[in-house]
Amino acid sequence: MSVNDQIDPQISLATPGDYFVLMKPRVMRLVVFTALVGMLLAPGAIDPVLGFIAIACIALGAGASGALNMWYDADIDAIMSRTVNRPIPSGAIVPGQALNFGMVMSVISVMTLGLLVNWTAGALLAFTIFFYAVVYTMWLKRSTPQNIVIGGAAGAFPPMLGWACATGTLTLEGLALFAIIFIWTPPHFWALALWKMRDYDDAHVPMMPNAVGEKSTRNQMLAYSVLLAPLSSVPYFMGFSGALVGALSGVLGTVFLWLTYKVWQNQGRDEKLTAEKRLFAYSIFYLFAVFALLLIDAVTFRVSGTYLLANLVVM
Amino acid sequence: MEAGEGKVEPGVRIELTDAQQKARRTRNIAIGGCLLALVLVFYVATVVKFGPGLMRAQQQQGQLN
Numbered sequence: 161m162s163v164n165d166q167i168d169p170q171i172s173l174a175t176p177g178d179y180f181v182l183m184k185p186r187v188m189r190l191v192v193f194t195a196l197v198g199m200l201l202a203p204g205a206i207d208p209v210l211g212f213i214a215i216a217c218i219a220l221g222a223g224a225s226g227a228l229n230m231w232y233d234a235d236i237d238a239i240m241s242r243t244v245n246r247p248i249p250s251g252a253i254v255p256g257q258a259l260n261f262g263m264v265m266s267v268i269s270v271m272t273l274g275l276l277v278n279w280t281a282g283a284l285l286a287f288t289i290f291f292y293a294v295v296y297t298m299w300l301k302r303s304t305p306q307n308i309v310i311g312g313a314a315g316a317f318p319p320m321l322g323w324a325c326a327t328g329t330l331t332l333e334g335l336a337l338f339a340i341i342f343i344w345t346p347p348h349f350w351a352l353a354l355w356k357m358r359d360y361d362d363a364h365v366p367m368m369p370n371a372v373g374e375k376s377t378r379n380q381m382l383a384y385s386v387l388l389a390p391l392s393s394v395p396y397f398m399g400f401s402g403a404l405v406g407a408l409s410g411v412l413g414t415v416f417l418w419l420t421y422k423v424w425q426n427q428g429r430d431e432k433l434t435a436e437k438r439l440f441a442y443s444i445f446y447l448f449a450v451f452a453l454l455l456i457d458a459v460t461f462r463v464s465g466t467y468l469l470a471n472l473v474v475m
Numbered sequence: 476m477e478a479g480e481g482k483v484e485p486g487v488r489i490e491l492t493d494a495q496q497k498a499r500r501t502r503n504i505a506i507g508g509c510l511l512a513l514v515l516v517f518y519v520a521t522v523v524k525f526g527p528g529l530m531r532a533q534q535q536q537g538q539l540n
Contacts, residue, residue, distance in 0.1 A: 171491065173498045176505035209523045213516055268513070276520040 178252040179261060182230055183223025190447070191222040191318045197451045198322025198337055200458035201400055206326045210277055214325040217273035218318060220265055221285045225314070227262035228293035231255050233301075236363035242356060262293070273325075281324040288317040302364070305371035312345030313338075319451075336394045340450065343388045347381040347420055348443040354378075354423075355433045355440075378424045385420035389413035392450055402460075402467025405453045416446050 195218045199211060206214070230237065230248055238249035247253040253261075266289050274282025296311030304310075319337035324330055346368075353360060353367040354374060360367040368377040392413030396406025419442050422435045457467050491499065 171489075171495050172502075173494060175498055175501050179505075207523055209519055213520055216516075272513070272516065276517070276524070 172254065172257060174247070174253045174257065178247045179227075182227045182247050182253060182258055182261065183265075184226030184230075185223075187226055187315075188219050188222045191315075192219045193448070193455075194337070194341065194451050195219075195318040195322035195325075197455045197458065198319030198334060199326045200322075200462065201319075201333070201337070201395070201454060202323045202326035204326060211325070214273060214277045214281065214322075217269045217277070218285060218321050218325075221269035221273070221289050222318070224262050224265035224269055225289040225292040227258050227265065228289070229297045231258040231262055232293070232297050234258075236302075236365060239363040240356075240359040242359060277325050278328040280328050280330065281321055284317065284321050284324050284330070288314055288321065291317070302366070305366045305368045307366070308349040308368075309346050312342050312349075315345060316341035333395075333398055333400050336391075336398055337454075339394070340388070340391055341447065343384055343391055344443065344447055346384045347388070347416075348440065348447075350377050350381050351423065351436045351440040351443060354428070354436045374428050378427060381420050382424045385417045389417045392416075395454060401454055401457045402469045404469035405457045405467070408453055409450050412446050412449050416442065 192215055196215055199206060199214065230246055233243075234246075234248040234255055237243035237246050243249070248255055248258055266286075270282050270286045270289070273285050292311070292314035296307065296314055300307040300311050316338045319341070320330065320334040323334035323337070350368050353369050354377065357367070357369045357374075361370045368380065389410070390413070392409040393406040395401035395409070396403060401409075416439075419435070419439045423439050426435050461467050
């Protein structure tokens with residue numbers, strides 16, 4: 161006897177592809193990239209096989225925290241147009257399956273990184289997953305407009321993680337890479353929030369523009385961008401990148417500041433929010449470009465023993 | 476609805492549709508592939524981490540003999 165008609169919704173039609181989407185592949189891509197840069201910038205050699213395993217574990221850990229985030233946020237994801245097609249609100253995966261998947265992946269990624277690479281990196285990965293899934297998703301996101309400021313730390317840990325994989329320690333250089341992403345996060349997210357404000361309002365998520373106001377948000381975005389512009393060149397000043405990369409990163413940071421200034425200057429007078437959309441698009445390019453430059457410098461150093469234009473003194 | 480919430484009388488046989496069977500098969504293959512990958516990762520990492528030390532120890536023993 162068949163009872164399919166009664167129980168259809170409980171029998172999963174989820175495919176491996178749905179689980180892959182649950183891991184937020186776009187975020188994972190950025191995590192892999194920044195972690196790789198951190199690993200290659202760090203002093204000392206790391207076995208290529210162990211390096212590959214480390215990056216895979218970090219990617220898996222990021223995916224696990226993404227799955228836990230989607231499990232907890234399924235109710236608000238169903239309200240917002242940007243997230244309504246995610247696997248849980250679309251019905252592809254039931255919440256319990258997402259929770260199990262996230263938990264199992266978290267344990268596997270942390271244990272594998274700890275056992276095969278080192279436990280400093282393993283512990284930091286565990287803390288990153290905890291920070292994103294519990295501190296940001298469960299606590300901060302729905303309770304304070306500072307949610308993405310503090311929660312942004314979760315997205316800023318990967319280069320530190322990469323550094324920790326190579327050296328087994330947490331250092332100031334890793335912290336500098338952390339700081340770039342940490343300070344970059346608020347203007348990046350608030351540029352998006354300014355034009356998706358309605359969505360966040362409907363979902364009762366207290367993002368800065370709808371909780372505190374657009375004017376205050378724009379002021380704060382400008383303040384973070386003022387910090388970010390010089391911070392972009394900090395790797396050069398700390399001696400782990402060359403002058404060329406330091407100068408180009410400085411230019412990228414200055415353009416970021418200029419675009420944020422346009423957002424601040426317009427104060428939303430342009431109904432199409434062109435400046436906000438432009439800043440959001442540029443912010444993604446900025447982070448990719450700064451870390452790509454650092455990657456080029458790291459590879460150059462490992463191949464030739466010196467950075468691109470190691471210093472500003474011309475012989 | 477959460478998985479496992481629906482009530483099915485004891486002894487009732489659930490027949491999966493083709494789509495459900497196909498989805499389950501692809502999930503099983505993916506889980507199998509992941510487990511195999513994990514075994515390979517631990518095998519390769521063990522060789523990489525302990526291999527050089529074992530080779531050195533063997534060489535030293537050979538020299539002593």
